[in-house]
Amino acid sequence: MLGTARMTAQLAITAGPDAGRVCELQAGREFAVGRGSRCDLRLEDPSVSRVHCRLEVAAGRATLIDAGSKWGTQVNGRSVERYQLQSGDRIQIGDTELEYQADDDARATAVSRAAVRIVSDVEVAAAAVFAAPTLPPSLSAPPDLNALVGSTFVRYRVESVLARSATGTVYRAVDLKMPRIIALKIYWPAMFADEAAKARFLRAIRSMVDLSHPHLVKLHAAGRSRGLCFTASEFVEGESTGDLIRRIGVAGMLDWQTAWKMAVGLAEALEFLHARSILHRSVLPNNILIRAGDKAVKLGDSMLAKALDDIGAPNITQRGEIVGDLYYLAPEQVSGGPQLDQRSDLYGLGATIYAVLTGRPPFLGGPTDVVGQILSAPPEPPSKYHLAIPPAFEGIVLRLLAKRPDDRYANAAQLLKDLHRVGMYLGVEPM
Helix, strand or coil, X not given: CCCCCCXXXXXXXXXXXXXXXXXXXXXXEEEEEECCCCCCEECCCXXXXXXXXXXXXXXXXXXXXXXXXCCCEEECCEEECEEECCCCCEEEECCEEEEEEEEECCCHHHHXXXXXXXXXXXXXXXXXXXXXXXXXXXXXXXXCHHHCCCCEECCEEEEEEEEECCCEEEEEEEECCCCXXXXXXXXXXXXXCCHHHHHHHHHHHHCCCCCCCCCECCEEEEEEECCEEEEEEECCCEEEHHHHHHHHHHHCCCCHHHHHHHHHHHHHHXXXXXXXXXXXCCCCHHHEEEECCCCCEEECCCCHHHHHHHHCCCCCCCCCCCHHHHHHCCHHHHHCCCCCCHHHXXXXXXXXXXXXXXXXXXXXXXXXXHHHHHHHCCCCCHHHCCCCCCHHHHHHHHHHCCCXXXXXXXXXXXXXXXXXXXXXXXXXXXC
16 A cells, blocks of 8 residues: 655755755645744845745645745746745745755655656767757656756766856766866756747857857857756856955955956957847856966856847846846846847946955845945945055946946947056056
8 A cells, every 4th residue: 555645845045144044844834934023934135025935835745925025036047926846946035045855755766767767868869969959758857957966968977066047057067078077057947938949049059159259158069958958168167256256355355457357358258249249138247257277257158148039038137036146237227228238238347347346246235225226326436445446447447337328338349448548558468
């Protein structure tokens, strides 16, 4: 006789002021999550609403319900009002990220049997994945992205998780065919409405494979396997600019010459993209990598915005979906105003360089406060936090942060002209 299925579940806080805490979920109860004193899971995150969301936990399932929060509730990068959670789902509320973890022993036997079939299917599909847009029905069920470490996905041996974002998970992996270390990105299935959208996305993103620039992360390949879209890109040994900024905020200021060199490299990358009618949209610290060997900057995800545009996917930077990146968005991005153009990318560059110089973004506070400041408040001069910044370089950074696009540089070439002029006057050279 079959026993009754047992389910244990928990919420693990993986990012935000409360990172490291775990909340056990009991079946038959409703859990309130927020910063209010009566919430079952009370958070210290000021960007979270008093009652942000609720979880209805019943035998075998957990349902997440947004409680009318100011900035919305996201699961795997998508805004939701009501969503039935699956183990491994990533929940974003304010600046806090949580992971839903469940262990349902009623599914254990079925999962173990399915694993045998999946391994076999991947071996068959690996040789054809780059050419075949359509997969057999047996590959339609995506694997648990959290269980990929230590396994082989297509021709890539997955070694570790590097980062998770609104669009997917990035892994350090080894290309077994070349061989070489690569950054393997697997996109959340919820990004795509149907199989046709996946095929259009891959066609668009593959058009970027031939693009090459010293300050862009190189895209090696793109494909699909087991219902999941993925890209294989250059692996940059080093750290993200986001990590650098967090270190600066604790340890002190970075010399302005290094920030100037980063600005030149990023401006060159944007000039290259804009000349090909590619708008990046996400010139953010976490998308900018710094190579350890020579400190060269590499702008990543340069192909993503164009590919999403081509499939008509929702803008990943729409209000309420990117609270963690909000601090670096241009006024026109947070207001939903005029159509974005290359000057919006230049604002992101300016906000990033401001943070590299000072250890903090141009504006601080909860999401509502930050949006208001981005739209109407002038940023404090970087020299308030870093006295050694030359006035000429500070002027460039502040011009990039102008509220009106017309008050910024018209294009990256114009910006580069000013940067080189300042570099020559002050005796610094690009990397």
